[in-house]
Amino acid sequence: MKLETIAWPGSYGDQAKPRMGFFTDTSVCIGCKACEVACKEWNQIPMSVQGFTGHSYDNTIDLGANSWRHVAFIEQRKPVDADGDGSLSQVAARASLAEDQGLATYQEGDGIRWLMASDVCKHCTEAACLEVCPTGALFRTEYGTVVVQEDVCNGCGYCVPACPFGVLDQRQDDGRVWKCTLCYDRLKDEKEPACAQACPTNSIQYGELGELREGAEHRLAQLQHAGQREARLYLADDDDGVGGASAFFLLLDEPEVYGLPPDPVDSRRELGSIWAATAAAALALGAGLVAAALGGRR
Amino acid sequence: MTDPGPAAEPARSYHGQPVIKEPVWTWEIPCYFFTGGLAGASAGLAYLSERRGNEVLARRAWAAALVGATASPILLISDLGRPARFLNMLRMFKVTSPMSVGSWILAAQGASTGLVALHAWSGRLARPAALARPAAALLGLPLSTYTAALVANTAVPVWHESRGLLPFVFGAGAALSAGAAAVAVTPPRHAAPARRLALLGAACELGAKELMERRLGELGEPYRQGPASTLGHVARACIAAGAAVLATRGASSRAAAVAGGVLLGTGALSARWSVFKAGFGSASDPRYVVGAQRERIAAGQTPGAARTAPRVASPRSELGSPATAS
Ligand code: SF4
Ligand code: SF4
Numbered sequence: 001m002k003l004e005t006i007a008w009p010g011s012y013g014d015q016a017k018p019r020m021g022f023f024t025d026t027s028v029c030i031g032c033k034a035c036e037v038a039c040k041e042w043n044q045i046p047m048s049v050q051g052f053t054g055h056s057y058d059n060t061i062d063l064g065a066n067s068w069r070h071v072a073f074i075e076q077r078k079p080v081d082a083d084g085d086g087s088l089s090q091v092a093a094r095a096s097l098a099e100d101q102g103l104a105t106y107q108e109g110d111g112i113r114w115l116m117a118s119d120v121c122k123h124c125t126e127a128a129c130l131e132v133c134p135t136g137a138l139f140r141t142e143y144g145t146v147v148v149q150e151d152v153c154n155g156c157g158y159c160v161p162a163c164p165f166g167v168l169d170q171r172q173d174d175g176r177v178w179k180c181t182l183c184y185d186r187l188k189d190e191k192e193p194a195c196a197q198a199c200p201t202n203s204i205q206y207g208e209l210g211e212l213r214e215g216a217e218h219r220l221a222q223l224q225h226a227g228q229r230e231a232r233l234y235l236a237d238d239d240d241g242v243g244g245a246s247a248f249f250l251l252l253d254e255p256e257v258y259g260l261p262p263d264p265v266d267s268r269r270e271l272g273s274i275w276a277a278t279a280a281a282a283l284a285l286g287a288g289l290v291a292a293a294l295g296g297r298r
Numbered sequence: 299m300t301d302p303g304p305a306a307e308p309a310r311s312y313h314g315q316p317v318i319k320e321p322v323w324t325w326e327i328p329c330y331f332f333t334g335g336l337a338g339a340s341a342g343l344a345y346l347s348e349r350r351g352n353e354v355l356a357r358r359a360w361a362a363a364l365v366g367a368t369a370s371p372i373l374l375i376s377d378l379g380r381p382a383r384f385l386n387m388l389r390m391f392k393v394t395s396p397m398s399v400g401s402w403i404l405a406a407q408g409a410s411t412g413l414v415a416l417h418a419w420s421g422r423l424a425r426p427a428a429l430a431r432p433a434a435a436l437l438g439l440p441l442s443t444y445t446a447a448l449v450a451n452t453a454v455p456v457w458h459e460s461r462g463l464l465p466f467v468f469g470a471g472a473a474l475s476a477g478a479a480a481v482a483v484t485p486p487r488h489a490a491p492a493r494r495l496a497l498l499g500a501a502c503e504l505g506a507k508e509l510m511e512r513r514l515g516e517l518g519e520p521y522r523q524g525p526a527s528t529l530g531h532v533a534r535a536c537i538a539a540g541a542a543v544l545a546t547r548g549a550s551s552r553a554a555a556v557a558g559g560v561l562l563g564t565g566a567l568s569a570r571w572s573v574f575k576a577g578f579g580s581a582s583d584p585r586y587v588v589g590a591q592r593e594r595i596a597a598g599q600t601p602g603a604a605r606t607a608p609r610v611a612s613p614r615s616e617l618g619s620p621a622t623a624s
């Protein structure tokens with residue numbers, strides 16, 4: 001497991017802190033939105049009135065300038081004990097998981113299962129937002145997280161379509177972009193982020209990334225062992241398109257069901273070929289100009 | 299209980315919500331794509347015409363370059379969320395950010411063009427101006443194409459997946475814009491190089507954009523719907539009509555040259571706008587974003603970012619759920 005990013009820990013020398021992150025285990029999320037509220041309170045984020053969406057219990061809709069945690073609600077007609085095959089003991093294990101081990105996303109009785117997941121900025125190892133930011137407002141902290149410096153951002157908006165997760169957005173009547181800071185201010189005081197502290201089920205776990213990943217592997221093994229074949233870790237590997245992330249997830253369905261991209265890629269990986277095509281096109285334009293100006297009569 | 303089967307599965311998206319954010323850029327940006335290309339290619343046309351002794355055309359092309367180089371930063375600054383902080387653009391130089399590289403190119407090209415203009419009007423600073431001419435012409439080339447790199451280096455499928463061709467579309471558009479502007483303001487008997495440039499640019503613009511849209515396949519749908527499609531039609535019609543007018547009557551009639559130039563300029567601007575708008579359609583529909591990624595996974599090019607197989611053989615026995623862990 002390699003946790004390094006381009007700027008962390010290298011550029012911090014002995015000032016570097018351990019890389020901190022979130023493991024969001026959605027299998028125990030109860031959709032209480034305490035994280036959303038705690039985040040708004042602590043970071044003094046303006047109100048975001050979105051109205052009534054009709055999308056289950058979700059009226060926050062998405063992450064954005066004024067929503068740095070977002071709890072997604074998915075209703076599926078897919079009861080727990082009809083989920084795939086499996087031996088009798090596995091079915092029994094799943095039932096006991098649901099009962100005493102806090103697999104809280106299943107509602108019994110009417111055959112509806114609920115998936116709930118608290119989404120957040122991923123603090124990517126290869127962060128497109130940070131790489132494209134022309135002002136340097138976005139930077140890598142000593143904790144390996146990605147933060148916008150609000151006194152530097154000039155609201156150019158480049159990071160907004162660059163993020164493969166649609167996290168960043170511009171705040172109306174402010175002009176700058178805002179997103180989760182992984183409570184940079186609290187970290188410096190050795191406090192855990194507000195959302196993790198508020199989460200009553202420990203669905204949001206905060207800690208050193210290496211340790212979180214280890215715990216997550218065991219949790220995945222536990223769920224898989226009990227026949228919960230849909231359980232998967234998302235962004236927990238160094239070899240995905242963003243080099244893994246500080247905020248990673250345990251999901252119970254495909255990422256896109258939660259509004260997450262199944263194969264996010266940092267566009268910088270293609271930037272070499274983009275610059276090459278740009279240079280070739282510039283040369284072609286030069287050739288065209290020469291041909292037009294020097295060819296034929298003047 | 300029975301398994302309801304895949305038919306009862308909800309659509310594979312989160313309530314149809316977009317996965318990535320639409321850009322927050324407004325009308326200034328497609329206009330800048332146009333003025334930046336105009337400034338860049340006009341400087342090249344002006345410099346080369348000068349070298350060939352065509353002063354009448356050179357002066358007008360320099361004027362067009364100056365107009366483009368003046369309008370460009372104004373448009374860009376007005377699009378910023380915090381216009382007063384525009385100087386932060388030159389706070390660093392980052393090759394990973396086409397916007398950063400482009401800001402420096404625009405600043406240097408604009409300053410060079412400004413010097414040329416200053417010398418033309420006041421006769422002062424002759425030596426620096428002599429250097430500024432080729433500098434403006436050369437810097438004008440990347441100024442015309444980097445904006446394609448800027449939009450291609452995002453998560454927007456319709457831009458990112460056409461990264462190999464988009465710079466050529468923008469380069470052709472720049473040639474078209476510069477040729478059109480020069481043709482419209484230059485007496486026809488001095489404007490032959492500008493006409494050639496405009497016609498060459500028109501052919502390349504039409505061809506390259508068509509090829510780009512086809513190569514995108516299903517991801518190119520945003521070009522065939524809504525505002526991007528309308529703008530695309532306007533662009534094709536204006537460019538074809540303008541080119542026809544210019545090719546048949548442009549050398550003999552001043553009125554035809556003006557009409558042809560205006561048509562071609564309108565076409566070039568509409569084409570930039572069509573590319574801009576297609577990006578919004580592409581970003582707002584999760585089908586395009588997820589679809590392209592699912593295809594990569596299905597083709598075995600990547601495992602994707604999710605993994606069901608644990609890296610540990612068996613769970614720690616003492617590990618309860620996180621809910622019960624201390
Ligand atoms: S999720 Fe988006 S905003 Fe967060 S670090 Fe990654 S690229 Fe940046
Ligand atoms: S909007 Fe702000 S944070 Fe985002 S790329 Fe521009 S300057 Fe950087």
